[in-house]
Amino acid sequence: xxxxxxxPEEIAAVFTEKFGDAIGEVTITEWAEGVKKTPNRAVWIxxxxxxxxxxxxxxxxxxYPHLGVISGADIxxxxxxxxxxxxxxxxxxxxxxxxxxxxxQKSDLSIPTIADIIPGAVYSERxxxxxxxxxxxxxxxxxxxxxxxxxxxxxxxWRKDETGIRExxxxxxxxxxxxxxxxxxPVAPKEEKKKDEEPAPAGDTPEQAPPAEPETGEVxxxx
Amino acid sequence: xxxxxxxxxxxxxxxGPVHPALKEPILFTFKMDGExxxxxxxxxxxxxxxxxxxxxxxxxxxxVHLTDRICGICGVSHSLAFAKAVEQIAEIEVPERxxxxxxxxxxxxxxxSHLLWAGVAAHELGFDTLFFLAxxxxxxxxxxxxxxxxxxVNYGIIQVGGVRRDFTEDQFxxxxxxxxxxxxxxxxxxxxxxxxxxxxxxxxNCGVMSKREALELxxxxxxxxxxxxxxxxxxDSPYAAYGDLDxxxxxxxxxxxxxxxxxYDRIVVRLLEVVQSIDLIRQCxxxxxxxxxxxxxxxxxxxxxxxxxxxxxxxxxEAPRGECLHYVRMDGNPNPQTWKVKASTYxxxxxxxxxxxxxxxxxIPIVVASIDPCMSCTDRVAVVRHGRTxxxxxxxxxxxxxxxxxxxxQWS
Numbered sequence: 245x246x247x248x249x250x251x252p253e254e255i256a257a258v259f260t261e262k263f264g265d266a267i268g269e270v271t272i273t274e275w276a277e278g279v280k281k282t283p284n285r286a287v288w289i290x291x292x293x294x295x296x297x298x299x300x301x302x303x304x305x306x307x308y309p310h311l312g313v314i315s316g317a318d319i320x321x322x323x324x325x326x327x328x329x330x331x332x333x334x335x336x337x338x339x340x341x342x343x344x345x346x347x348x349q350k351s352d353l354s355i356p357t358i359a360d361i362i363p364g365a366v367y368s369e370r371x372x373x374x375x376x377x378x379x380x381x382x383x384x385x386x387x388x389x390x391x392x393x394x395x396x397x398x399x400x401x402w403r404k405d406e407t408g409i410r411e412x413x414x415x416x417x418x419x420x421x422x423x424x425x426x427x428x429x430p431v432a433p434k435e436e437k438k439k440d441e442e443p444a445p446a447g448d449t450p451e452q453a454p455p456a457e458p459e460t461g462e463v464x465x466x467x
Numbered sequence: 468x469x470x471x472x473x474x475x476x477x478x479x480x481x482x483g484p485v486h487p488a489l490k491e492p493i494l495f496t497f498k499m500d501g502e503x504x505x506x507x508x509x510x511x512x513x514x515x516x517x518x519x520x521x522x523x524x525x526x527x528x529x530x531v532h533l534t535d536r537i538c539g540i541c542g543v544s545h546s547l548a549f550a551k552a553v554e555q556i557a558e559i560e561v562p563e564r565x566x567x568x569x570x571x572x573x574x575x576x577x578x579x580s581h582l583l584w585a586g587v588a589a590h591e592l593g594f595d596t597l598f599f600l601a602x603x604x605x606x607x608x609x610x611x612x613x614x615x616x617x618x619x620v621n622y623g624i625i626q627v628g629g630v631r632r633d634f635t636e637d638q639f640x641x642x643x644x645x646x647x648x649x650x651x652x653x654x655x656x657x658x659x660x661x662x663x664x665x666x667x668x669x670x671x672n673c674g675v676m677s678k679r680e681a682l683e684l685x686x687x688x689x690x691x692x693x694x695x696x697x698x699x700x701x702x703d704s705p706y707a708a709y710g711d712l713d714x715x716x717x718x719x720x721x722x723x724x725x726x727x728x729x730x731y732d733r734i735v736v737r738l739l740e741v742v743q744s745i746d747l748i749r750q751c752x753x754x755x756x757x758x759x760x761x762x763x764x765x766x767x768x769x770x771x772x773x774x775x776x777x778x779x780x781x782x783x784x785e786a787p788r789g790e791c792l793h794y795v796r797m798d799g800n801p802n803p804q805t806w807k808v809k810a811s812t813y814x815x816x817x818x819x820x821x822x823x824x825x826x827x828x829x830x831i832p833i834v835v836a837s838i839d840p841c842m843s844c845t846d847r848v849a850v851v852r853h854g855r856t857x858x859x860x861x862x863x864x865x866x867x868x869x870x871x872x873x874x875x876x877q878w879s
Contacts, residue, residue: 273555273780275555277561277705277706277708278563278566278705278706278707278708278709278710279566279708279710279711279754279756280710280711282705284704284706286781288779308682310687310698311685312685312781312783312814313794313807313813313814315794316807317804317805319804326779326794328781328792330704332703333696333697333698333699334697334698334703334716336702336703336705336715337702337704337710338703339704341781362683363683363684364683364684364685364814364817365685366817367814367816368813388512389510389511389512390511390512391512391515392512392515401519401520402519
């Protein structure tokens with residue numbers, strides 16, 4: 245198998261030429277570590293949803309990519325999906341990261357599946373559906389993945405709007421307090437310092453202010 | 468097996484939620500045709516902890532310590548990947564020496580993880596003496612990790628901008644002694660695992676995945692390499708000190724002359740990677756540049772740099788099980804706007820669907836273990852047979868696997 249290794253600039257040019265205006269911002273980054281500073285190069289291509297499926301096919305035609313993961317960000321009115329892919333692996337230091345990013349309006353959160361091109365993508369697509377509440381059109385398997393079956397509908401953990409995790413679903417470990425049915429700790433708990441009052445007198449208040457006992461038993465589980 | 472009635476007998480032995488053999492729970496559903504697996508389905512998420520959600524409410528210096536706790540085995544991979552992502556966004560230059568410290572500890576992690584896996588694989592086959600040997604040998608790397616970082620797990624050595632502890636010249640003899648130890652025992656381990664007749668019978672042509680399938684299913688790490696995909700983040704996109712070191716990805720044909728993509732090839736790749744790690748650590752020790760190991764000693768300053776940063780980046784490292792990837796987006800707030808963690812097993816799980824198809828029920832444990840699942844194992848297996856769903860526990864499966872080994876050993 246002979247591979248033609250393109251530079252990030254050439255890859256970006258392939259996409260802008262083929263899809264024209266549908267391609268948005270293109271960023272090329274480089275990052276190097278070690279003494280020899282071997283560069284890791286990346287192309288980030290933002291595009292519209294209409295050409296996205298063809299763009300993935302276009303990348304496959306260049307070199308069959310490794311899909312690392314699909315990540316998603318809630319950025320206000322839109323949800324941005326980023327498909328992190330790598331091509332030219334197996335060539336020392338020549339691998340290029342190609343990220344195809346698509347923004348979806350929250351009023352229409354659907355995106356075509358790429359599982360017909362990269363079958364392994366279905367795993368990550370399933371995760372995006374349940375974590376971000378998007379709809380992957382044509383997904384071969386639309387079940388949930390990580391969330392428990394009794395997880396409330398219409399709640400999407402990665403969303404930052406009203407459909408995100410509600411306050412009442414969060415249990416802060418610190419607020420649970422010590423279990424009441426255990427023996428007292430060997431060391432007396434530290435007394436609480438009042439911030440705005442006068443500085444606490446040094447050590448002569450043994451009985452005063454045992455740490456406030458939170459209601460432990462009740463807050464544990466809501467089932 | 469011929470007596471169908473024997474196979475139908477099911478019983479339920481509750482063990483868990485944490486299993487003695489493997490680490491984390493996952494539910495498999497197998498559709499069986501007699502002894503043969505016809506279809507596989509799995510449901511992960513039995514211990515989803517919402518770490519990404521927690522991280523998006525913390526700042527990068529706090530998250531580094533949270534990433535340490537994502538996995539008990541790849542403790543350094545996750546924190547390294549996350550630190551790399553943040554360093555790229557904030558344009559923090561890591562001192563050269565820190566890159567070498569990072570590579571050394573990452574290679575020790577690979578040694579201990581692969582030996583742990585080798586022991587588990589031997590156990591799944593019913594070869595418990597080899598399991599004990601592998602885990603005893605693994606202790607040496609755990610001891611060195613403790614000697615170097617202060618901890619056996621959750622090393623807490625990575626910080627955004629470098630590492631929190633330097634490896635000094637006076638520690639090198641202890642490191643060298645451990646490398647010598649592994650070099651001496653490597654031949655014995657290779658011989659025991661690869662030349663043993665029983666292991667060969669059980670593992671060769673078992674759980675096969677072709678190169679094409681490995682690519683299409685987005686597999687990573689030793690699982691992909693055992694199928695002949697030359698993919699190793701250390702080599703393809705060098706990070707830390709790996710760009711300066713002389714090595715190449717381990718592929719099964721280098722040892723066997725050909726690639727089968729079976730369980731045996733996965734053993735070959737992992738064991739040879741242990742040997743390779745010895746060499747990589749030696750190279751690191753020999754070429755370690757002098758200097759600082761942290762970009763900024765005062766943590767508030769690191770935090771201030773992270774707070775100002777805007778942008779997005781992907782930190783990617785080769786964990787023992789394969790590519791480990793963290794996507795971070797910062798928007799000028801202390802907490803990341805987005806944080807996505809992708810562990811290696813995330814990419815490898817889909818390959819079970821291919822590998823297990825057509826295998827015997829007794830081969831399930833070793834095939835499932837062969838990708839070194841971090842979120843493992845067959846906690847409870849639901850078997851759909853004759854339209855009926857029965858539950859087999861991990862213990863039942865292990866028993867079946869051991870029985871098969873015994874049977875084969877008698878015949879051979």
